[in-house]
Amino acid sequence: MLDGAVLILNQNYEPLNVCDVRRALILMIRDKAQPIELSTEKINAVSESFAVPSVIRLLSMVRRPVLAQKLSRKEVFWRDNFTCQYCGQKTYDLTLDHVVPRVLKGPHIWENVVAACVQCNHRKAGRTPLQAKMQLLSIPSTPKANPYDHLMHRALPPEWSIYLPWVRKEPQSSPRGFNYYSAIA
Ligand SMILES: [Zn+2]
Structure with a gap:
C-alpha cells in the first residue's frame, strides 16, 4: 500500500x-x-x-x-496530428519521412522529419520535396515537451x-x- x-x-x-x-x-x-x-x-x-x-x-x-521532447516515430506522428505532411491525408498508416533524405545526408532531427503516408513516402523516395515537386503542409519543428x-x-x-x-x-x-x-x- x-x-x-x-x-x-x-x-x-x-x-x-x-x-x-x-x-x-x-x-x-x-x-x-x-x-x-x-x-x-x-x-x-x-x-x-x-x-x-x-x-x-x-x-x-x-x-x-523544461524537458526536451524525445524524437521518436510516434511523437512525430502526434506532432503532425496523424496527418501526411504532403497530401494532408489523416491516417494511422504513416511512415517517417526525412525531408532531406538520409541518402543526401539529411539529419535525423525534429526539423527534418515529418509524417508521410505510404504513397507519398513512396512517391518522394530518395528526393528532396523540391526535387519531387511535393510541398510540405508545414515547416517541421521541435514540439514542446508534454508536461503531463x-x-x-x-x-x-x-x-x-x-x-x-x-x-x-x-x-x-x-x-x-x-x-x-x-x-x-
Ligand atoms: Zn500523403
Missing part, C-alpha cells in the same frame, strides 16, 4: 508529478506538502491509524523543468480528475482506468 500512487500538485494546484505513498508521507511529515485528497486506504501505525493521501500539494512553488508525460499510459484514480486539466473538461463517467489518450481523443 505504501507503493500506491499519489498525485503531487504544485503550490498553484498544477499537477506536477506522481510519487508513491511513502514519499508523499515523508513530504507531509517534513511540512513540505499537505494532503488534498485522501484515498479510502488506511495505514495502521502503532497507536493510531491514518488515511493514506491520494493527492498532495506542495507548500512552496516548484519550477517545472508522466501521467500518460496509467490508470488515473477518480479523485485525481479534478486536478487534471484535460480530464476536468468532461464529466467523469468511467473513473478507473481513465487514460490520457481517451481523454483527449
Whole structure:
C-alpha cells in the first residue's frame, strides 16, 4: 500500500508529478506538502491509524523543468496530428519521412522529419520535396515537451480528475482506468 500512487500538485494546484505513498508521507511529515485528497486506504501505525493521501500539494512553488521532447516515430506522428505532411491525408498508416533524405545526408532531427503516408513516402523516395515537386503542409519543428508525460499510459484514480486539466473538461463517467489518450481523443 505504501507503493500506491499519489498525485503531487504544485503550490498553484498544477499537477506536477506522481510519487508513491511513502514519499508523499515523508513530504507531509517534513511540512513540505499537505494532503488534498485522501484515498479510502488506511495505514495502521502503532497507536493510531491514518488515511493514506491520494493527492498532495506542495507548500512552496516548484519550477517545472523544461524537458526536451524525445524524437521518436510516434511523437512525430502526434506532432503532425496523424496527418501526411504532403497530401494532408489523416491516417494511422504513416511512415517517417526525412525531408532531406538520409541518402543526401539529411539529419535525423525534429526539423527534418515529418509524417508521410505510404504513397507519398513512396512517391518522394530518395528526393528532396523540391526535387519531387511535393510541398510540405508545414515547416517541421521541435514540439514542446508534454508536461503531463508522466501521467500518460496509467490508470488515473477518480479523485485525481479534478486536478487534471484535460480530464476536468468532461464529466467523469468511467473513473478507473481513465487514460490520457481517451481523454483527449
Ligand atoms: Zn500523403
